[in-house]
Amino acid sequence: MSGPNSGPMNSLFEGRSLRFIAACMVVFNGFFPAVWILLTSLKTETELVSKPITWWPHELTFDNYVQAFTDQPLLKYMGNSVWVAGLSTLFSLVVSAFAAYAIARLNLKHRQLILTTIVASSMFPLVTLLVPIFETMRALGLLNTTIALVLPYVVLNLPVCTLVLVSFFQSIPKDLENAAMIDGCTRLGALWTVVLPLAHRACSPQASSLS
Amino acid sequence: MTAPITPPSHFDRLRDPSEKTLAFLLLTPAFLLLALIVAYPIGKLIWNSFYDLRLSGGTGAVKFIGWQNYVDVFNDKDFWNAAKNTLLITFITVPGALVVGLGLAMLANLPFKRRWPVRLALLLPWALPLSFAGLIFAWFFHTEYGVVNDIVRRFGGGSFNDGQTMWLLTPRYAFAAICLTIVWKTSSFMALILLAGLQMIPHSLYEAAEIDGASKWQQFCQVTIPMLMPSIIVALIFRTITALQTFDIPYTMTKGGPGNATETLAMLIHKTTIDYLDVGYGSTLAVFMFLMSMCVTAVYLKRIGGDQ
Numbered sequence: 001m002s003g004p005n006s007g008p009m010n011s012l013f014e015g016r017s018l019r020f021i022a023a024c025m026v027v028f029n030g031f032f033p034a035v036w037i038l039l040t041s042l043k044t045e046t047e048l049v050s051k052p053i054t055w056w057p058h059e060l061t062f063d064n065y066v067q068a069f070t071d072q073p074l075l076k077y078m079g080n081s082v083w084v085a086g087l088s089t090l091f092s093l094v095v096s097a098f099a100a101y102a103i104a105r106l107n108l109k110h111r112q113l114i115l116t117t118i119v120a121s122s123m124f125p126l127v128t129l130l131v132p133i134f135e136t137m138r139a140l141g142l143l144n145t146t147i148a149l150v151l152p153y154v155v156l157n158l159p160v161c162t163l164v165l166v167s168f169f170q171s172i173p174k175d176l177e178n179a180a181m182i183d184g185c186t187r188l189g190a191l192w193t194v195v196l197p198l199a200h201r202a203c204s205p206q207a208s209s210l211s
Numbered sequence: 212m213t214a215p216i217t218p219p220s221h222f223d224r225l226r227d228p229s230e231k232t233l234a235f236l237l238l239t240p241a242f243l244l245l246a247l248i249v250a251y252p253i254g255k256l257i258w259n260s261f262y263d264l265r266l267s268g269g270t271g272a273v274k275f276i277g278w279q280n281y282v283d284v285f286n287d288k289d290f291w292n293a294a295k296n297t298l299l300i301t302f303i304t305v306p307g308a309l310v311v312g313l314g315l316a317m318l319a320n321l322p323f324k325r326r327w328p329v330r331l332a333l334l335l336p337w338a339l340p341l342s343f344a345g346l347i348f349a350w351f352f353h354t355e356y357g358v359v360n361d362i363v364r365r366f367g368g369g370s371f372n373d374g375q376t377m378w379l380l381t382p383r384y385a386f387a388a389i390c391l392t393i394v395w396k397t398s399s400f401m402a403l404i405l406l407a408g409l410q411m412i413p414h415s416l417y418e419a420a421e422i423d424g425a426s427k428w429q430q431f432c433q434v435t436i437p438m439l440m441p442s443i444i445v446a447l448i449f450r451t452i453t454a455l456q457t458f459d460i461p462y463t464m465t466k467g468g469p470g471n472a473t474e475t476l477a478m479l480i481h482k483t484t485i486d487y488l489d490v491g492y493g494s495t496l497a498v499f500m501f502l503m504s505m506c507v508t509a510v511y512l513k514r515i516g517g518d519q
Contacts, residue, residue: 022318030332033347095240102237121249125456127477128497132252155248
């Protein structure tokens with residue numbers, strides 16, 4: 001018997017070579033566009049517009065990369081992206097972890113209603129709200145600040161983050177927390193020292209998805 | 212002898228608040244944010260939709276016009292066209308991404324020796340920004356220098372207009388190209404969710420089915436699909452909501468063209484408010500898009516409400 005969770009596909013791809021073909025299909029589907037763009041970036045401009053088009057660059061050139069960095073402050077742009085992504089990741093995790101903990105663990109009356117409100121309201125198409133959000137930011141004096149960009153992103157990520165973290169918090173045994181509290185931890189202390197360190201496994205994929 | 216019980220000081224209460232206070236404190240940031248970014252803007256949007264708010268006129272006059280914007284929407288050919296395109300994209304790409312994603316997930320679930328190239332290949336399209344995927348595929352579908360037409364020229368044997376198809380300049384082909392790109396981009400998200408579901412299915416179920424003499428196809432239909440149903444539904448709902456909001460990929464591939472053959476509702480709203488500066492009418496269109504999303508969200512709410 002091969003792998004534990006394979007199911008009907010397993011016998012269809014019994015042989016090693018067939019499994020290799022299956023892997024190739026998935027890899028090709030995922031990588032082809034990226035590889036093609038990489039190859040394109042290494043071609044000279046004349047080669048790009050020659051017919052028939054070439055698949056493999058005839059003469060490698062790195063001019064395009066030099067140009068990308070010299071034509072505009074690309075490093076600064078990249079820095080901006082990393083900065084905004086980092087901030088929104090941090091805020092999303094903090095906000096959704098707080099909310100998720102309250103929903104999963106505390107004695108709330110309308111926990112289902114609260115969860116659905118958070119998830120549903122942040123599912124609205126933000127594109128349609130561009131103008132009012134702009135007005136809100138202007139009223140708050142936040143125009144042309146990073147915060148104005150970060151806050152909508154946090155909302156955008158709130159539903160998935162909260163849903164994942166709620167189910168994760170529910171899976172952590174309550175005894176762990178109680179033990180910490182018997183040992184003299186406060187509830188917030190237990191959240192900080194016991195629950196959150198365990199949740200970082202659930203947080204990291206969330207964090208990586210935000211870029 | 213017991214120690215005298217001292218009433219908790221103010222400081223203690225702050226350090227260890229009661230459940231109710233703590234819950235309130237923990238939920239405040241999320242709700243404050245939603246009020247600021249979602250609730251207030253929604254109210255403002257509805258408010259704006261009753262006004263003649265054209266920033267391009269130069270007069271800056273704001274006039275209350277009642278339901279006039281809503282009446283205009285119903286007589287607006289562009290709106291019906293955009294609504295049709297949005298629904299078509301949803302009905303084509305959501306099942307398309309489900310089928311492709313299920314295939315990818317089942318292939319990726321095979322017992323490979325090295326799993327990371329396959330996993331990475333599943334993650335890559337999902338991690339790519341939407342607009343970037345649109346730009347890459349626009350280059351693929353370029354009439355002269357795109358790889359799609361090149362392959363047709365080399366191996367097509369004269370079919371498909373001999374590789375001279377103007378993919379992004381012919382309404383029907385542009386639509387197909389956009390749908391293909393969306394399916395490629397979103398199927399990996401489906402595959403990731405479905406893969407997690409596949410790994411939860413206990414192998415003993417397949418063994419039992421085999422002992423009962425079920426064929427591979429029967430195992431797929433009677434074991435895999437029913438066990439996957441919860442994951443499939445979650446994936447479908449999330450995908451449908453984002454499909455209704457399709458913007459980036461058509462915007463980067465065709466800008467809605469040729470004409471407005473591939474214009475979606477989100478693009479029409481963007482054009483009306485940002486390019487034409489007609490905030491009042493744009494808001495009205497946005498209200499309609501809102502109602503569409505709400506219908507799907509309602510299905511979703513019923514679903515997660517029903518589970519508990």
